[in-house]
Amino acid sequence: MTTTHFKNVDWIVAWDSSTDSHAYLNGADLVFKDNEISFIGPSYNGDSDVVVDGKDLCLIPGFVDIHAHPASEVYFRGLREDHSVPEHYMTGLYERSCVYAIDQDDKHHGAEVSYADLMLSGVTTLVDITFPYPGWTDVMARSGLRMYAAPGFNTATWYRDNHHQLKYDENEAKGWRDFETALSLIDELRAHPSGLLNGIVSPVQIDNNTSDILVASRDAARERGLLWTTHASQSVVEFNIMVERHGITPIQYLDKLGVLGEGAILGHSMLIDDHSWIRWHTKLDLKLLGDSHTAVAHCPTPFMRYGTILENLNRYQDAGVRLGIGTDTLPHNYIEDLRYAAIMARIAGRDGNIGSTADVFYAGTAGGAKALMRDDIGRLSVGAKADIVVLDLDHPLMKPGRDPLAALIHSAAERAIKDVYIDGKQVVKNHEVLTLNRIEAAGRLREGQARMESGARQRDFAGRSHEEITPLTLPTVES
Numbered sequence: 157m158t159t160t161h162f163k164n165v166d167w168i169v170a171w172d173s174s175t176d177s178h179a180y181l182n183g184a185d186l187v188f189k190d191n192e193i194s195f196i197g198p199s200y201n202g203d204s205d206v207v208v209d210g211k212d213l214c215l216i217p218g219f220v221d222i223h224a225h226p227a228s229e230v231y232f233r234g235l236r237e238d239h240s241v242p243e244h245y246m247t248g249l250y251e252r253s254c255v256y257a258i259d260q261d262d263k264h265h266g267a268e269v270s271y272a273d274l275m276l277s278g279v280t281t282l283v284d285i286t287f288p289y290p291g292w293t294d295v296m297a298r299s300g301l302r303m304y305a306a307p308g309f310n311t312a313t314w315y316r317d318n319h320h321q322l323k324y325d326e327n328e329a330k331g332w333r334d335f336e337t338a339l340s341l342i343d344e345l346r347a348h349p350s351g352l353l354n355g356i357v358s359p360v361q362i363d364n365n366t367s368d369i370l371v372a373s374r375d376a377a378r379e380r381g382l383l384w385t386t387h388a389s390q391s392v393v394e395f396n397i398m399v400e401r402h403g404i405t406p407i408q409y410l411d412k413l414g415v416l417g418e419g420a421i422l423g424h425s426m427l428i429d430d431h432s433w434i435r436w437h438t439k440l441d442l443k444l445l446g447d448s449h450t451a452v453a454h455c456p457t458p459f460m461r462y463g464t465i466l467e468n469l470n471r472y473q474d475a476g477v478r479l480g481i482g483t484d485t486l487p488h489n490y491i492e493d494l495r496y497a498a499i500m501a502r503i504a505g506r507d508g509n510i511g512s513t514a515d516v517f518y519a520g521t522a523g524g525a526k527a528l529m530r531d532d533i534g535r536l537s538v539g540a541k542a543d544i545v546v547l548d549l550d551h552p553l554m555k556p557g558r559d560p561l562a563a564l565i566h567s568a569a570e571r572a573i574k575d576v577y578i579d580g581k582q583v584v585k586n587h588e589v590l591t592l593n594r595i596e597a598a599g600r601l602r603e604g605q606a607r608m609e610s611g612a613r614q615r616d617f618a619g620r621s622h623e624e625i626t627p628l629t630l631p632t633v634e635s
């Protein structure tokens with residue numbers, strides 16, 4: 157057992173059980189013993205192995221990222237930032253998924269870089285939704301992150317043979333086989349000696365799965381005490397296809413299947429019936445999500461790049477939705493997503509007094525923890541896990557130092573994050589990740605991306621090159 161004592165800390169974002177939320181605490185001590193917080197308050201007098209001077213520090217709980225695809229999305233840096241397909245109501249998701257495939261052996265480099273970036277931005281718990289690849293368990297275990305691995309499966313895959321329609325290649329047998337493989341992998345992860353690896357049952361997209369497998373997978377999750385996650389109401393295209401198939405909205409379809417409720421996390425449930433881009437005749441979706449306490453993974457960045465926003469964060473929170481924040485794509489920078497979540501809520505609500513810094517900070521910590529049905533992460537309180545982020549108040553972007561969370565989210569972002577502890581172990585020290593080799597892995601990304609680009613022409617129905625589908629920011633001229 158090691159006892160670490162942060163002494164006389166300038167600011168602690170502590171959990172106030174009387175309001176069931178965070179509150180500032182000044183000039184107090186925080187102590188953690190092994191992997192658990194054992195003391196928060198004035199003048200700790202007990203033993204300790206390590207004492208840290210709390211001057212110019214602010215301690216906050218680690219962030220809970222409830223939706224990301226770290227192994228693959230990093231390979232789209234330079235490809236996806238300006239990629240919107242007008243015939244698909246601006247989302248570029250379907251075209252990219254159809255024309256770009258990442259080699260299985262390249263994915264662990266992607267995860268190594270992205271996990272490191274997430275920890276540098278204060279993420280201590282991560283939901284990683286991916287199709288399993290060689291080396292995944294190894295990189296998860298080495299990272300030191302508190303992991304929720306969601307090994308994906310689908311009974312159909314997307315394809316296109318023209319510019320405007322999304323079509324489905326059915327392979328139900330494969331979907332069921334991959335579902336079984338996912339359950340076995342989750343069992344292995346839960347038995348891992350680190351105790352930090354957990355699993356989530358994940359049919360990846362609502363439109364790529366049969367009703368039978370959606371229900372069976374949710375049942376399997378419930379029997380095993382596991383969470384369940386899928387993408388639903390994530391685009392106008394998907395909304396329209398689900399209506400065409402079932403006559404009701406994606407959310408109403410999930411409700412009818414009986415899969416909503418506690419323990420279900422939906423990415424991203426943004427394009428719901430009353431959204432201004434949808435304007436369906438019902439106004440039921442948000443109420444169904446809220447009344448059932450379903451969790452929604454709100455990931456503002458990839459959507460705002462397509463010109464789409466959640467309408468809006470506070471409406472979801474007020475309806476009873478367990479709203480958490482995810483990074484989803486790029487950059488793997490949690491605090492930028494918090495900032496965008498706040499700003500986009502204000503734009504969507506046409507109201508500068510919503511999407512407060514406190515609201516998004518809550519969503520990024522305790523909100524995410526609630527989505528994962530936990531009360532021992534996403535907060536600094538006695539008995540909670542020692543998942544702690546140390547902010548450097550001496551950083552110029554944190555000055556003049558009046559309100560650390562406002563400065564962190566709206567000015568400094570990850571630049572103020574000095575140290576990170578997960579389960580009592582230090583994983584970031586002086587802005588460097590201790591557990592992963594970020595620089596080496598980042599150096600391997602271009603090779604993998606070039607392999608992905610070289611296959612585009614053959615995979616694209618129109619035979620276009622990667623330069624035609626996703627042009628560079630500027631034309632290249634002869635030197």
Ligand SMILES: [Zn+2]
Pocket residue numbers: 223224225387423484
């Ligand atoms: Zn996603």
